[in-house]
Amino acid sequence: MEKHTLAVLVENSPGVLTRVAGLFARRGFNIDSLAVGRTDRDDVSRMTIVVEGDKPLIEQVTKQLHKLIDVIKISNITDDEYVDRELVMLKVTADPGQRVEIMHIAGIFRARVVDLGSKTITFECTGTEGKINAFEESLRPYGIKELVRTGKIAMLRGSKYVALSLAQTREAENG
Amino acid sequence: MKLKGAQIFFECLKKEGVEVVFGFPGGAVLDIYHEMAEHNIRHILVRHEQGAAHMADGYARASGRVGVCLVTSGPGATNTVTGIATAYMDSVPMVIFTGQVPTPLIGDDAFQEVDIIGITRPCTKHSYLVRDVNDLATVIKEAFFLARTGRPGPVLVDLPKDVIQAQTDFKYPKKVGLPGYRPTMEAHSGQVVKACQLLAKAKAPVIFAGGGIIISESSEELTRLAHLIQAPVTCTLLGLGGFPATRPAASGASEAEPLWLGMPGMHGTYQANMALSHADAILAVGVRFDDRVTGKVSTFAPKAKIIHVDIDPTSISKNVEVEVPIVGDCKNALLQILEYFQKEPIQGMAESRGQWLDRLAGWEKEHPLTYSNSRELIKPQYVIEKLYEIAGREAIITTEVGQHQMWTAQFYKFDRPRTLLTSGGLGTMGYGFPAAIGAQVAFPDKLVIDIAGDGSIQMNVQELCTAVCNKIPVKVVIINNTYLGLPRQWQELFYDKNYTGSCMEGSPDFVKLAEAYGAVGLRAERPEDVETVLRKGLSINEPVFMDFMVSAEENVYPIVPPGKSITDMLLT
Numbered sequence: 022m023e024k025h026t027l028a029v030l031v032e033n034s035p036g037v038l039t040r041v042a043g044l045f046a047r048r049g050f051n052i053d054s055l056a057v058g059r060t061d062r063d064d065v066s067r068m069t070i071v072v073e074g075d076k077p078l079i080e081q082v083t084k085q086l087h088k089l090i091d092v093i094k095i096s097n098i099t100d101d102e103y104v105d106r107e108l109v110m111l112k113v114t115a116d117p118g119q120r121v122e123i124m125h126i127a128g129i130f131r132a133r134v135v136d137l138g139s140k141t142i143t144f145e146c147t148g149t150e151g152k153i154n155a156f157e158e159s160l161r162p163y164g165i166k167e168l169v170r171t172g173k174i175a176m177l178r179g180s181k182y183v184a185l186s187l188a189q190t191r192e193a194e195n196g
Numbered sequence: 197m198k199l200k201g202a203q204i205f206f207e208c209l210k211k212e213g214v215e216v217v218f219g220f221p222g223g224a225v226l227d228i229y230h231e232m233a234e235h236n237i238r239h240i241l242v243r244h245e246q247g248a249a250h251m252a253d254g255y256a257r258a259s260g261r262v263g264v265c266l267v268t269s270g271p272g273a274t275n276t277v278t279g280i281a282t283a284y285m286d287s288v289p290m291v292i293f294t295g296q297v298p299t300p301l302i303g304d305d306a307f308q309e310v311d312i313i314g315i316t317r318p319c320t321k322h323s324y325l326v327r328d329v330n331d332l333a334t335v336i337k338e339a340f341f342l343a344r345t346g347r348p349g350p351v352l353v354d355l356p357k358d359v360i361q362a363q364t365d366f367k368y369p370k371k372v373g374l375p376g377y378r379p380t381m382e383a384h385s386g387q388v389v390k391a392c393q394l395l396a397k398a399k400a401p402v403i404f405a406g407g408g409i410i411i412s413e414s415s416e417e418l419t420r421l422a423h424l425i426q427a428p429v430t431c432t433l434l435g436l437g438g439f440p441a442t443r444p445a446a447s448g449a450s451e452a453e454p455l456w457l458g459m460p461g462m463h464g465t466y467q468a469n470m471a472l473s474h475a476d477a478i479l480a481v482g483v484r485f486d487d488r489v490t491g492k493v494s495t496f497a498p499k500a501k502i503i504h505v506d507i508d509p510t511s512i513s514k515n516v517e518v519e520v521p522i523v524g525d526c527k528n529a530l531l532q533i534l535e536y537f538q539k540e541p542i543q544g545m546a547e548s549r550g551q552w553l554d555r556l557a558g559w560e561k562e563h564p565l566t567y568s569n570s571r572e573l574i575k576p577q578y579v580i581e582k583l584y585e586i587a588g589r590e591a592i593i594t595t596e597v598g599q600h601q602m603w604t605a606q607f608y609k610f611d612r613p614r615t616l617l618t619s620g621g622l623g624t625m626g627y628g629f630p631a632a633i634g635a636q637v638a639f640p641d642k643l644v645i646d647i648a649g650d651g652s653i654q655m656n657v658q659e660l661c662t663a664v665c666n667k668i669p670v671k672v673v674i675i676n677n678t679y680l681g682l683p684r685q686w687q688e689l690f691y692d693k694n695y696t697g698s699c700m701e702g703s704p705d706f707v708k709l710a711e712a713y714g715a716v717g718l719r720a721e722r723p724e725d726v727e728t729v730l731r732k733g734l735s736i737n738e739p740v741f742m743d744f745m746v747s748a749e750e751n752v753y754p755i756v757p758p759g760k761s762i763t764d765m766l767l768t
Contacts, residue, residue, distance in 0.1 A: 088509075090342060094376075
């Protein structure tokens, strides 16, 4: 089972997230992660969806997504060169005596302190999924109080890009 | 001049050419009903909203136009859900307008509030909640456009009460702007050539056609192609009528079409299932390889290279791997294939086809569709054969779901598209009667007949009132075996004859029931009455229930036991 990364442009309309999520649930597709936010255009959002499955399944996922009226464009960028990032916020137990040690570990991962409590430190860290996993594992022995990840976002490298075609742009504007 | 949302609603329907709305009023849509008298649109008042949805569906399937229904919020909306799901599974163009509580109350669990958009999301092609009267015209335009284009389907528009009360300038958009919606109509010519080369080499080809043929209005192209390349044809339940089952005979009467194999699948003909199982090439057009057709998928068509034409890419390689996928409109693809073979006739076709067609004819001779008639008991198959003799190829037949539906598919000879309306995908009991009413509204002068079971007819029997009040002269042939026949048959064959729940004793007297509604009721209890009752019933220009007391434990054969290969047919 491979992980596939899909960059999906959707209309920024109410219900679009439910439609996408509902489709995955209904058809029995497993979402590894889903991150969504608007693009440079107010009326278009972009989802980065990571799905696990073999090739026929991913093909079916892609086709089913295409069938949703609100979905404008889907690019499976898995086999392309791309950069991807995920942001994690992690609150770890840190007695004053452990702070230095923990800060040292965080430094290795280039995580930043965003908050400090009497017994906790909160970090933010960005990176690939693998790096975030490693960061999480190295702090686990100290006691993770809270952890939240954004899910992966991804973008093609170089001058290639995932965007609306000219015709689609025109249609969106006229519509 | 500013118009109220409710007025804009009717202006939009007029622009879409809507002539009839099937509906049922309630608090949330009374503003629309208030405006209705001012507009020249026919309203058929139903007795249950499920009926409205099926009527819109029957109207759409019979005519090819978009069916429209209008219901109130809450229970009015939820009552349409089965009808919407039925239409969705069978790709029927419909627009369902539901009332909704005023926008400030949405989400507060207001009286008769339900999230109908959420409830119907998995069974609509698309849906809209109109939050602003300024969006209303655009939404309605898009709804109709989506319902009828591409792979058609039901689109739901939820109308909050304050939106239809609000006023704005009416302007109907000229174009729709749906950047994410662009169905592929034209088949890829390279793929078409591949398909044709595969077909040209085939020694044992079969054309396997479905509802897509009817929807894309391409039965003529299909028929021409089948004759041109001498390929036998099998049609799914939804495809019946897409290829003529008979042809004119020298005597002037009609005879069985030699290229016609009948329906395949669980209750398909022996020869259709054998043909698919021995074919070396299958041209699948407008089908989706439903499990009722394929049986055990891993053993389906083991020798065949499959070409699959469908407008919906998700249908391709979903259940069955195919050799040549072709996304596009069936008509367009068939025209391209026809053009290819007109230019490049298949070499040595007469000889190779001769052998294949002989083999098929042999299978048919070995195990034809048959039943043993009786002098004492009315056989259900006999009723359907007689009905075909009398009503013929012009009648529009609808069915409910069950044994009578399968016997109809087997024993009625459908020659023309849109003459069989039946719930194939969802298998909705209670579909056929309201669908017949809808079809009769579309074609007031045609003979429209619902073939029903004693179980199914009771699921929407209240619509007899709709038929009587609106003078819609549909005929209902009730195949009354006092059982839910298919469950009983399965219990007999696969559940040790444990008939729990399938016995329908205690049903009403359907003749009296018809009379109570102000319709005509007739009954046949002996084989010799069948023809008399049919002739009499079909000649009356009012709604008629004809109750045929048939042999109770007749089974539908062939039957492929669930989970088995389609060659594993039980034949008697």
